[in-house]
Amino acid sequence: MIIFDQTIPSDMSGVTEFVSAVFEKLSFLSFDEPTVFNLKLCLHEAVVNAIKHGNKLNSKLRVRVIIKNEENKLIFEVDDQGEGFDPQSIPDPTAEENILKCSGRGVFLIKNIMDDVQFQNNGKTIKMVKLLKKEEG
Amino acid sequence: MDIKLDNINGVAIVTVGGNINMDNCNELRDAFKKVLKDGKTKVLIDLAKVVFIDSSGIASLIEMFQNLEKVGGKMRLCHVNKNIIGLFEITKVHKLFGIFENREEALKEF
Numbered sequence: 001m002i003i004f005d006q007t008i009p010s011d012m013s014g015v016t017e018f019v020s021a022v023f024e025k026l027s028f029l030s031f032d033e034p035t036v037f038n039l040k041l042c043l044h045e046a047v048v049n050a051i052k053h054g055n056k057l058n059s060k061l062r063v064r065v066i067i068k069n070e071e072n073k074l075i076f077e078v079d080d081q082g083e084g085f086d087p088q089s090i091p092d093p094t095a096e097e098n099i100l101k102c103s104g105r106g107v108f109l110i111k112n113i114m115d116d117v118q119f120q121n122n123g124k125t126i127k128m129v130k131l132l133k134k135e136e137g
Numbered sequence: 138m139d140i141k142l143d144n145i146n147g148v149a150i151v152t153v154g155g156n157i158n159m160d161n162c163n164e165l166r167d168a169f170k171k172v173l174k175d176g177k178t179k180v181l182i183d184l185a186k187v188v189f190i191d192s193s194g195i196a197s198l199i200e201m202f203q204n205l206e207k208v209g210g211k212m213r214l215c216h217v218n219k220n221i222i223g224l225f226e227i228t229k230v231h232k233l234f235g236i237f238e239n240r241e242e243a244l245k246e247f
Contacts, residue, residue, distance in 0.1 A: 013160055016189075037189070037220040044191055048159050094229040100203055102196035105228050109192060112227045 004067035010055040012048065019044045022065070029074070029132070038113045039074075039130060045106035046078040046126050054080025054124060073115070076128040084122030139186065140168045148247055149177035150240070154186030157194030165194070169201040178210030179247045183240060185216030195230060202233055211235070215243040 004025060008018055019040050031039065047063055055061035061081040068075040093104045111117050116129035138161045139154035149172045157165060172180055180201070184190075202212045213235040217225070225231035237243035 016156055016158055016160060034220055034223070038223070040189070041191060041224070044158070048191070048193075052159075099229060099233070100199060102200050103192075105192035105195060109224060109227055 001069055002066060003069045004065065007062050007064045008047075010051045010057055010059055010061050010063060012051055012057070015044060015047050015051070019047065022067070026067070026074075029069070035130075039076075042110045042113050042128055043076055043078070045110055046076065046128065049106055049126070050078050050080035050082075053085065054082035056082060058082075072132050074130045074132055076130075077125055078128075079121070079125045082124060084124045087119040087123055138164050140164060142168060142172065144177075145181075145240075145244065147177075148179040148181050148244060149175070150181050150183060152183040152186070156189040157187055157197065158189065158191040159193040162193045162197040165197045166200065169197070169204070173204055173208075178205060178208055180205060180210065181213045181215060181240065181243050181247075183215050184218070184221065187218070187221065190221050190224065192228075195224065195228060199230060199233065211247055213237060213243040213246060215240050 004022060008014065022043060023036060023040055043065070047065065050063040051057060055063065064079040066077040087107070090107050091098050091104060093099070093101065093108050098104065110128060114128040115131045118127045119125065120127055138157060141152040143150040143152065151168055151172065153165065182198070205212045215237045216239060217236055222231065222236065225234070225236070235243070235246055237246065
């Protein structure tokens with residue numbers, strides 16, 4: 001079941017407010033505070049990536065966020081209107097040669113926090129899945 | 138984001154509050170530049186009032202760490218909440234920073 005579906009402009013200044021508003025709408029899911037923190041981070045990173053790397057900050061392009069609540073999982077899909085990318089091309093930010101680099105941690109964090117992450121539509125869609133404990137669903 | 142700069146026994150204290158994210162981390166970078174411009178090489182970043190940090194915020198801390206390394210300086214963090222420590226551990230940047238419970242413990246380690 002889709003519980004959230006919104007398209008937003010490629011405006012970096014509105015991301016924090018947008019993500020907060022999303023999680024106010026998801027408050028009925030009764031997540032604990034660390035889970036909310038981590039899910040907010042993942043959605044924030046995905047939307048920032050969609051605006052910055054996907055849509056290249058082009059204000060004419062938009063980002064769509066869809067959230068689905070299925071039996072035992074919460075699914076976040078973030079689509080951009082850019083040219084896509086090869087998700088295999090992202091280097092491991094924890095490797096010794098990358099640890100001091102000032103970028104490249106967003107997707108890594110998402111992959112480590114979410115239970116499943118898939119890139120679809122030539123990298124223009126990121127699908128992030130969080131399995132729910134029984135009391136959260 | 139709120140940023141306050143203090144000085145305790147030659148250590149620059151940067152107290153940060155609110156969110157550190159893509160949208161505002163340049164404010165933190167500017168504060169760090171001021172600390173470096175003032176010639177401070179021992180810097181304690183107090184994150185007690187930080188409620189959220191994203192990968193750009195983490196990057197701004199790494200940038201400061203590197204700038205201090207270049208001048209033989211040291212950077213320490215204190216009052217880092219568990220959620221944020223979790224992100225540091227995932228990305229392994231906790232190995233770069235000295236992370237302490239509170240200011241007193243951090244100040245002893247400069």
